[in-house]
Amino acid sequence: MPRQIVRFNLNGEDVELLCEPRESLLEVLREHLTMTGTKEGCNNGNCGACNVILDGRLVNSCLVLSVEADGSSVVTIEGIATEDGLHPIQTKYLEHAALQCGICTPGFIVASKALLDETPDPSELEVRQFLAGNLCRCTGYDKIIRAVLDAAKTMQADAR
Amino acid sequence: MKDFAYVPARTLGEAASALYEKGDRVRVLAGGTDIIVQVREDRRDLDALIDVKAIPELNDLSYSASDGLSLGAAVPCYRIYGDEEVSSAYPGLIDAVSMIGGVQIQGRASVGGNLCNASPAADGIPPLIVYEATCRVYGPDGFREISVEQFCTAPGQTVLSRGELLVALHIPAPKPRSSGRYIRFIPRNEMDIAVAGSGVHVTLDSSSSRIESARVALSAVAPTPLFLPEIGDFLAGKEATDDVIAEAGEMARNAARPISDMRGTADQRKHLCAVLTRRALNGAIQRVREA
Numbered sequence A: 001m002p003r004q005i006v007r008f009n010l011n012g013e014d015v016e017l018l019c020e021p022r023e024s025l026l027e028v029l030r031e032h033l034t035m036t037g038t039k040e041g042c043n044n045g046n047c048g049a050c051n052v053i054l055d056g057r058l059v060n061s062c063l064v065l066s067v068e069a070d071g072s073s074v075v076t077i078e079g080i081a082t083e084d085g086l087h088p089i090q091t092k093y094l095e096h097a098a099l100q101c102g103i104c105t106p107g108f109i110v111a112s113k114a115l116l117d118e119t120p121d122p123s124e125l126e127v128r129q130f131l132a133g134n135l136c137r138c139t140g141y142d143k144i145i146r147a148v149l150d151a152a153k154t155m156q157a158d159a160r
Numbered sequence B: 001m002k003d004f005a006y007v008p009a010r011t012l013g014e015a016a017s018a019l020y021e022k023g024d025r026v027r028v029l030a031g032g033t034d035i036i037v038q039v040r041e042d043r044r045d046l047d048a049l050i051d052v053k054a055i056p057e058l059n060d061l062s063y064s065a066s067d068g069l070s071l072g073a074a075v076p077c078y079r080i081y082g083d084e085e086v087s088s089a090y091p092g093l094i095d096a097v098s099m100i101g102g103v104q105i106q107g108r109a110s111v112g113g114n115l116c117n118a119s120p121a122a123d124g125i126p127p128l129i130v131y132e133a134t135c136r137v138y139g140p141d142g143f144r145e146i147s148v149e150q151f152c153t154a155p156g157q158t159v160l161s162r163g164e165l166l167v168a169l170h171i172p173a174p175k176p177r178s179s180g181r182y183i184r185f186i187p188r189n190e191m192d193i194a195v196a197g198s199g200v201h202v203t204l205d206s207s208s209s210r211i212e213s214a215r216v217a218l219s220a221v222a223p224t225p226l227f228l229p230e231i232g233d234f235l236a237g238k239e240a241t242d243d244v245i246a247e248a249g250e251m252a253r254n255a256a257r258p259i260s261d262m263r264g265t266a267d268q269r270k271h272l273c274a275v276l277t278r279r280a281l282n283g284a285i286q287r288v289r290e291a
Helices: A025-032 A088-095 A105-118 A124-133 A142-159 B012-025 B035-040 B077-081 B084-089 B091-097 B111-117 B125-130 B229-235 B242-255 B266-290
Strands: A004-010 A013-019 A051-054 A057-060 A073-075 B005-008 B026-029 B048-051 B061-064 B068-072 B134-139 B142-147 B152-154 B165-171 B178-185 B196-204 B211-219
Touching: A013 A025, A025 A051, A051 A105, A057 A105, A088 A105, A088 A142, A105 A124, A105 A142, A124 A142, B012 B026, B012 B048, B012 B134, B012 B165, B026 B035, B061 B084, B068 B111, B077 B084, B077 B091, B084 B091, B091 B111, B091 B125, B091 B178, B091 B196, B111 B125, B111 B165, B125 B178, B125 B196, B125 B211, B178 B266, B196 B266, B211 B229, B211 B242, B211 B266, B229 B242, B242 B266
Parallel strands: A004 A073, B005 B048, B026 B048
Antiparallel strands: A004 A013, A051 A057, A051 A073, B061 B068, B068 B165, B134 B142, B134 B165, B178 B196, B196 B211
16 A cells, blocks of 8 residues: 555654554554664553553554554653653652563553553552553562552652 | 555545445444454455544534433543543443453543444443444445344344444433443453453332343353343342342343353353343442432
8 A cells, every 4th residue: 555644743743754554553663763662562452562642542552553643642651751861650660670571661651651640649459450451471560550659659749 | 464545534424435335345443452453463354444533423422311322433432431421321331441451442442343343242232232222323325223232243243234334322311210230250350351241221110129120231142242131021020139130140141142262161151141140230229229
């Protein structure tokens, strides 16, 4: 099929590229834009490794066609840290050692960001339910949950 | 993924024309959480996907206490449970839309797409059936209406004919002293496909002890979501006692026609129908009494 022009805002910058309809947003991010922080896990919507925030909603970028992203705003793991350094969520993942191999981590951090944007002070159950669509085969989740709860606490305190 | 064309439709007419032109070689794209996986895994060989998300009629979510709910076929799950009025009017539907996939899926997946995908295990369909939802379909001959229980004909198959698409679902306004509940059994706590599920809707009398009417539909125990009007007939006019509810569960067990597969055996599924239907009925009754 002929390639189509796709324009979207990626982590605050406008990008424009030629995409085939069959290319997923995930493929385009990694292969055309070399934004390889977003990982491919299952490539069928089960694992959350490819999570990005599309127009303010957490999505699996493997289940979004590149052409569907035209005109949207996309935040990837590369857009989470600020110029001043790591985002508090990232800092807390490090402090709690909430990762081992790290493949699932970008997806978890993006999902955690989406959660805390929407629910700044979540209960443990809310964190567990929100992160149910992200799979980790190493840590057993407990450290991840603790990192997110701690990040929420820190961010709440900083906001005051 | 195999090559295909992407056709963004802006109107119902554009979508219906594109669907008619290519027949079996095209499918509708809404949230994409089923169809993209099916194309990628070569379970469907298509020439084009018709994106219907930008068609206004498919994005409408409107509710009024007199007219009920109009739910555009492409409205994603999160918009449904994010609406307070809809959540309090149709809790049995909310049970389902908040358990389909995780938040990532709920941000894209629609109830209309869940229906058109016609999986026997779809969580979204039993609640639609028990809430007496109707489908508004548009095609070459204009609009037609069909009840949800008649919509699915076989696994992955629906009554939609060439050129037709689901536009919206309509759910009647909730009756006084009525409520619904949908529950399913999965081996995990989240993010899984139902081994079996049961959706119920009950209306109680003014004493809240007698069942005036009830509807029950099951998932994952037949080639299509299974509507069981005989359970409603049995329950109508009866006191909501433990024995009566248990008997309704037994009827669900006997009506189920499950297969054995990787998710569970036929025997386990029949057993689950009894347990889940009993619990769903008690849950819906409790919701009425607590309202």
